Structure formats: structure tokens, C-alpha cells
Amino acid sequence: MQSGLSLSFGHAFVAPDQRRHRSSMSVQVPDNARQLEIKGACAIIADSTWRNAIARQAGDISVRGFLADYYSTPDHWDIKTSATRVLRALNGWCYSQSRYVQGGSYISSLSAIIFRGRESYLFHMGDTLVFRLRGAEFEQLSRDHVTDLGGYRYPSRALGMDNNIDIDHMSLPLKTGDVFLFTSQAVRGTLTPTDYVHAIRQQDNDLDAACERLAGMARERAGARGYGAEAFCFQLVRVDTLPDEDMGPPVQFPGQLPIPAELEAGDRIDGFLIESIISRTARAHVYGVRDETSLRRMAMKVPSPAMSSRNPYLEHFLLQQWIGERVRSPFVVRIVAPPRPRRHLYYLMRPIEGQPLDHWLAQHPDAGLEQRLDIARQLARAVHALHRRDILHQAIRPENIMIDEHEQVVLIDFGACARRLDDDNNAALALARDGRLGMHSAPEYALGLGVSRRSDQYSLASTIYWLLTGAMPYDIAPDTLESEQALSGMTYRRAREINAQIPTSIDDALARALSPRRALRFRRLSEMIQTLRHGAALDDDDDDEASSSGEKTLDASSRQKALRLWQGIAAALLLILVAVMLIQ
Template sequence: MPANRLCLSVGQAFVAPDRRRHRSSMSVRIPADSGQFVAKGACAVISDTSSRNAIAKQAGDLSVRGFLADYFSTPDHWDVKTSATRVLRALNGWCYSQSNFVDNGSFVASLSAMVYRGREVHLFHMGDTLVFRLRGAEFEQLTRDHITDLGGYRYPSRALGLDVSIDIDYLQLPLKQGDIFVFTTQAVRGTLMPSDYVGSIRQDASDLDAACERLAAVARDRAQERGYGADQFCFQLVRIDQLPELERDHPGRIYGDLPIPPELSPGERIDGLEVQEVLSRTAQSRVYRVRDIHTEREMVMKAPSPELSNRNVYLEHFLLQQWVVERVKSPFVARVMESSRSRRYLYYLMAYVDGMTLTEWARRHPQASLAQRLDIAVQLGKAIQALHHRDLLHQRIHPDNILIDSHGQVVLTDFSACHMRDLDGHRRSRELARQTGLSEHSAPEYALDDSVGRRSDQYSLASTIYWLLTGELPYELTPEQLRSHTDLEQLEYRSARLFNPEVSPQLDDTLRRALDPQRSLRFRRLSELLYALRHQGEGAKPSQRDPRRFLRDPANFWQGIAAILLLLLLLSWLLR
């Protein structure tokens, strides 16, 4: 047994005639890598779903696997609560959205997760799964049941994927050597008493798998005696065999304690990386093109500005940026790279794209066809979609943050304002975007302190496409100049056809809708905008056109009224 290290023992047992139909799922993960184990700890999870759920097994397995995979992928500098909470919120949003595409089922699941790190345990709970602690002769339930009675049936009133937002119970407890934690589901209600748990576990505490089997056997026998269903029991035991003597370091700060790199110039080296070119210097960050002297790979290094040494809030988000990009797998989004050496300074690396910004591309290709420009627009839309699928907002879409390589492929960069969608009207996302700076392509809601969301990115995307097609902006008054909601009435859309006759009426209508000053009136989904861009040459049906077009254009409105009155007058003459 390694000295000065947290050591655990685990046992599990299922009671099910067909394991593939079991509606509960459970797992324990203890990282083999010592660095990850110190930083993230070990994790035990159990989930359970309703017997009336047609995809109960899939929902339970997905919630457990998804939590474990994403939790151990979070940055090492995050503490346990931050990591688990953000992962659960992202997983909840995905489960909630995917349930809309399932018939006779849903990805709703009760879930309890415990993270064992150092000399403490962290419990995260929602729904009606059960976690108990056995300490000596004391047997205590640590979770609360979130249940609603409807028509004689008991349903979880709080669970993963049940609503767009989620309320997570959190409990932090000190560990003692010999503590045993019991994970099970609501199926055991009415079958086992506390004395049954204590007796079954103490009978042979050295073999936790056998203890779980005994618990399952007792629960099955009691259920059969009382006429309950006896084929859906599961038990998981985790025992604390050894605690570390002293936590000498603070794993949650492994990267947060690293110093910010000094100003670098071409030719200087840091961590085996040689600076080739300074790509950007801003008040918040430094971006360099570097070469790994061992592998000869060219990469892009992004580091905080040296002036930000004491701005811990920004530094926390800076480290979040790397995690954001790592989670998104798309050829249209910049890739995070690993250095061949360990880091001694605070930065992260991305794949180098040999290309130019969209601003430079437009300047060098003034004669580019409409089809070429629309191809770039669709690629950019796919990049934004990849972020949205991970419940992320980009918030800084404009031509200088878009690269086009030598093959014409679009790569989206600059994640300084990228943020997970919040549950409080996206206040934190909006504040981050304002802190990093608004642009002429930012949606009006950022300037007016309104709620922001995916349709805000849609506006920025459409504004960038409008600029790409015309070289102009859709409104004379930019979002940065807005001071109040009354200013929105002054935003009059300028038809793209005024600046580029090649733009079809259908494409102009598409851009007009995506650029509506009112967020709720834009396309409901980004996929609708991309579909319209790909099929812009096809004639739109009248029912597909924006009915608000006539209200925004008084000339069209009164011409329509005059035509109707003339038709009525002609009919009255004919019927005399």
C-alpha cells in the first residue's frame, strides 16, 4: 500500500435477470495516473431512471459514463466543486435537449456522485438515488429524496435532464479511515433496515463484493416476502482504507500557481518552445507563433498579458479557454496541442494554421464569387454549431477571429469570450463579452444588458456574412452605439442588394431575419440559417418569408392596402 496516499476498496452487485434491461447504472473510477489522482481524486457514481422510461438503460449508462469522462477531462486547476458542477450542468443541458428527439422515453435520471480527494469527500446529488455512510456503528443517509407523488406514483422532482436548469445538492465531508459508503436506488425502500446494512457489511468486511451480494440477496428475499418487485436491485460499496497524512500541495492550483510568461520576442525560448513571430499583443493576452525545438512542430502559444498578474478572475477564465477548445472536436475550430515538455509558465498551445484572417482574405480577393463567399459562410456556421452542441457561446465572432488556410478551409479562433451558457439569464456570459470588448458585429443585447444566448452568436455570424458579401454593416447605427431600448427602433435594416446586386431576394430575407434587433425574432435554430444559406438560390415559398417585412417597410404596407382596396372596388363594379 503506497505511503501517504488515499487508498480505496470497492464492491458491486446487481440483481437483474437481464443486465441489459436494468434501469440503473453505477461505476467507480480511480485514476491510474498519480498526478491525475492527486488533482482530481477518485469518483463513484450511481444513477437510476423510471421503470416507465423506454430508454431507461441508455439514460442511466449515459449519465454515469458522461459524468466520469467529462469530470476527469476538466482542468487540473479547477477545484472539485467547480469541475463537477460545470460538468453536471453541461450534461444536464445535453440530456434535456436530446429528450426532445426520443419517443416514449427520455434521458432523465437521478444521479449521485461522490469524489474522494485528499482527506475529504464531495457529494453531488439530484433525484432519489441513495447514498449512506457507515462509520463504526453509525449508519447515516447522506442524500435527500427529491420526489413528487402523482396519481399514486412517485417521480423524481429533481433529476438530470428533467429541466433546462438543475439544482444540485452539494455536501463536503471529512473522511475517516474505515468509512464505508453505500450506493443504492429507491428499489430497496421497504426492504432493508439500517441493521440489515450494518449486519451484511460487517459479516465479512474484507470482501466488499461478497457484502454487496449479501445485501442484494437480503433485499430480494424481503421484497418477495412483501410482494414487491425483486429484480431491480443494485449495491455499490466504497471503503476508505488509508488517508494521506498531509496534503502538502494544493492540486487545484497545479496550473493556477504557474507564473505568467514575460514579454517574448522572436528568437527567445520558453519550455522548449522558440518564438518565431508575435501574432498579437492586447491588453489581456499575448499570442505567439512558436516552434517546438524537439519535434519541429509549429504551434500558436496564447498567454495572459503580464499586466494581468493580479487579475485572478480573468486568469481563471483564461485556463477555461483551453478546456473549452479541447471539448470541441471540429475541423473548423482551432485544436489544442500538447507540448513535448512540462510547462513552467501559464499558457496553452493551439495548432498553427498557415493562412490569413477573413479581413485579409476579403481584401486580397475582391473579385471572389458569391458562391465562394457563401461557402466560407457555411463553414463558419458549422464552427459555431460545434460550439453550440457543447453548450458554449463564442461571443466574439468577427472577421479578425476567422482564419482561412491555403485550401480555403475556415478555422475559428480566439476563445477569450467563450463561455458555457449560464442558468441566470446568461449574465456571466454577457459580462465576460463586455469585459473582453464588443465589436460592430456584436448583437444589440450585449450593449443593452439583455439576456444573451445562441441567437446572439447567430446575429454576429449573420453580421459577419453580411459584411463578407457587401463590405458594409447591416445597420448605420452599430450595437456599440446603442444606449437604450428605444435606440432599437432606429435600427433600420439596409438591404444587402443595395451594395451587392448578386445577392438574391431570398438570401437578403434570410440575412434580414438573422439580423433582427429583437433576439426572439431571429431563426430559432442556427441550422435553419445554414439551411437557408445553402439553398439560397431556391425560390422561397410565400409562407417561408418573413411576415414582419411589410411592417418594417411602410411603402410595401400601404401599397398592399391600396391593391386590396382597388380589388374590392373592381369586384363591387362587376357585381352590380
């Protein structure tokens, strides 16, 4: 009978005062069998320094942040890639946030073991301790990264300590019965290896009780030696069963699936009938399909057969699916989970009954300003939904914006998307290299400069400018720039010069978002969205005031009278107070 991976675990804290916790621990075993097979189970401990005003928060954020982000990484990433990228992103966040904290920081040591199949993977930073008990052999797996200063030992190479982080990584084969102990540096010197082995073996059937026994022993030893035990914590994880060695790969990863041959209307694939060909490019094909079981209609995106040997593209294709599964917005195309196991590489999307923005605008040349602004607001919310997931769209242009019969906006095409936190933004560089830049692309793409969410902000603003005016904001096309010196030659053409109905506040917002220099654009996209939402109303109020100067003068006179009245009352009260004080 085949068996899979199963674990038992227990925890114990020595905590006279819950508020003085500086450690955090957790074990996460996914309920979903597929996720357990792909990502494995994870045991983790984080421990902050005792001279830290937010030690408990630092430990909790490290543990929760790692678990949440690790299990959200794409399925086609291996364990080392997933864990190290998550840890580097988490380290960058902790390091940047520490500057805003008085008397503390988000620095913590961290050790995590991921159990998958018959292997385990250890990731370690700082001075937390990880031991393995195998039979009678008790050994430390983690290395102590500490610095001695003034008689105190401080962790080094810890999470959040520096903008760059060096992560210890090792893989270890598992055996049934292996026991892993996670604890903090504060325990060092209180218990011996023999104490650990005896305590664990005596409570072998109850790991919580074993942890409590270790905590009690450590507390007694610490008390006998005259120091506190508020920072002691113990976590035990035991491997109960392992997958059989002859089971082979438990699940087929999406990247291992074959690319189907070019399909035609009437063909069938994995229980889907190809009803139409929506688009065909050198990189991907999109088909309109119908599930022959449920009769549900969907769109299917398939890599072009010519791309079968280009591994970077196939990896990015899998990233597109991952992005679509995690971005939940009515203004972004939704990925549909396949109803059956796939035998080919593709992903499914909800069908969109509509037309691209440029086609819609050609059919509605008389669309009013408010109608166009409503489309702009919906588009901005679509981009904002991507940015909240740290994803850059990188191809915001009219042909990738669908408008349905109810004038609902849906942003499509994840083909150029990239994760903002990736170590190297290969997708961004590929846009220029493959000649996929457009007239709405930000200047930094053509110049090979760094890209960010402000690059999407430029493309969004350029598209909105075109939507409101039918023209482009600059005489120079950004995708034709050859040097940074050319940026100084880009002069913004005021939108109100083309369409006088555009409110000044919105024109000003577009001018800022379309700045050729990325650093001068809005710091957050939400600021631009706020202007789009309220800018027109504010300008309308200004126009109303300008058309009724008599009322405006009257209101100003009334305000002056009220001001003088309250100033008089305040002066009288002050005199009364002074008089009372003199009498006393």
C-alpha cells in the same frame, strides 16, 4: 513509500427482467494519474420512480451524463463548482425533455461521491440512499427527500423534477478501510444496519459477492413480506489506500502558475525560443515560438503581466485553453498539448500560415461570388462546431478569421468565448463593459439583454453580409444602440441591391439571421448553413426555368396529362371494387 488513492468496488442488481430496471450505478476511476489527482474518482447511483415508462433511460442518462460532463469540466474548477454546474445543466436538460415524453419523465433521484486525495464530496438529490461503514459504525449520509401522496412515497427535489434544483452537498474526510454503500429507497425496511454490517464484513475481500449477498437477503425479506424486489440494487466502494498526509499538493494547477514577464524575440521560456511577436494587447500577448527539442513551430498565448492581479480574467484565460482542447474542427484553431510540464501560465496553438479575412479581401477584390460563399460556408461550420460544445464565440469578425494559402478558413481568438450553460455569463457582460463590442456584434450586447447562440448567428450573418457586399446591413451600428426602442429603427438593406449576383434565398436567410430581435432569427444555425449550402443552386434552377418558358409550359402540360391519366385509372379501380362488393 508514498501511496496514492485506490478504491475497490462491487455491484449487484435484483433484476428478474432487465427491461424493468429503474436504477443505474457506476464507479469511474480515471486511468490518467493527473486526472485522478485533479478530478478524483466518482461513485454514483440514480433511481427513477416505479410509475415511469422510461425509468431505466432516466437513470442511465443521469449517470452517464454526469460522469461524461464532470470529467470534461475545466481543470481549474474546484470539485463543488464542477459537480454543481454539471448537475444544474443536466437537470435543465431532463426537465425540458420530459415534456415530450408520454407516460414517463426523465426524473430520477441521484447521489454521487467524488473521492480525491484524502477527502470525499457527496452530492445528493431525491431519495437514493448512501451509507458509510467505518469500523463498527454504520450511518446514513444522505437525507431522504420524499413526499407522501395517497399512501405512496415519491421523491422530492429530484433531478429533472423542476427547472431549479436544490443540491445537498457535504465534504467528508476519508480513512483507509471506509466502506460506502449506495442503494435505492426500495430497500428501506427490508434490511437492518446489523444485516448490512454482517454481510459486508463476511465478504470483505469480494465486494461483488457482498453485494450479491445483500441482494439475496433483501429478496428473501421482501418475498416473505409479500412484495416484489425488482427495484433492489447495491453498490459498495471501499477506500483501500490514501495519499500520505505529508505529500502536499499532488499536482500544480494551471491557475497557480506565474505569468511570464513581457518577452522579446530571442528570449527563451520552458524550452521554447521566441521567434516573433504576433500580437500584443492590454490583455494578452501572442508569440511565434519554436520548440528547441523537436524544432516544431507553434503560437504561444500568454496573459499580459498587467492582468496578473485580475483573477476573473485569469480564470477566463484558463477557460480559453479548455475550449480549444475540446473543440475539434479543421475550421477552428487547435490547442496543442505542451510537450513538457509548464512552469509559466500560457497555452500553445497550431501556427496558421495566412492572413485575416479583411486583409485577404483587400488583396483579392475580384474574388467571385462562389469563392466568397465557400469562405462563408467554412466559417459557418466553425461557429457550428463551437455551438455543438455549448460555447459562444462572441467575437466573430473579419480580423478573427484567418485564410491560409489554400483558402482554408480558421476561426481564432477564444478571448471572448463563454460557455452557454454557465450560471452567469460574465464574459458576455464584460464585452460591453470593456468596450470590446464591434460593428458585427448583435444588438443585445449593447442593450444588456440576454445572449445566446443566436447572438453568434447575428455576428456570423453580419460578417457574411460584409464578405458578399463590402457593406453593412444596417445604417445604424448595433454597438451604438442605447434602448430597445431603437431596434424598430433598424431597416435591413437587401444584399441584392448592392450585389445582384447574390441569390434571393441567401439574401432572405441573411435577413432573417440579422433580425434585430433575437427571437426572430433562425432557431438553429444548421438551418442557415443549409441555405448557404444549397441556396445558390436552388436560385440557379429558378433562373434556368425563367429563361426557358417554352419548356416550362410543356412540362406543365405533360404533368397535367399524367395527372388526368392516373385519376382515370383510380376511378376505374374504384368502380370495379364497388361492383365486386355488390356481387358478393
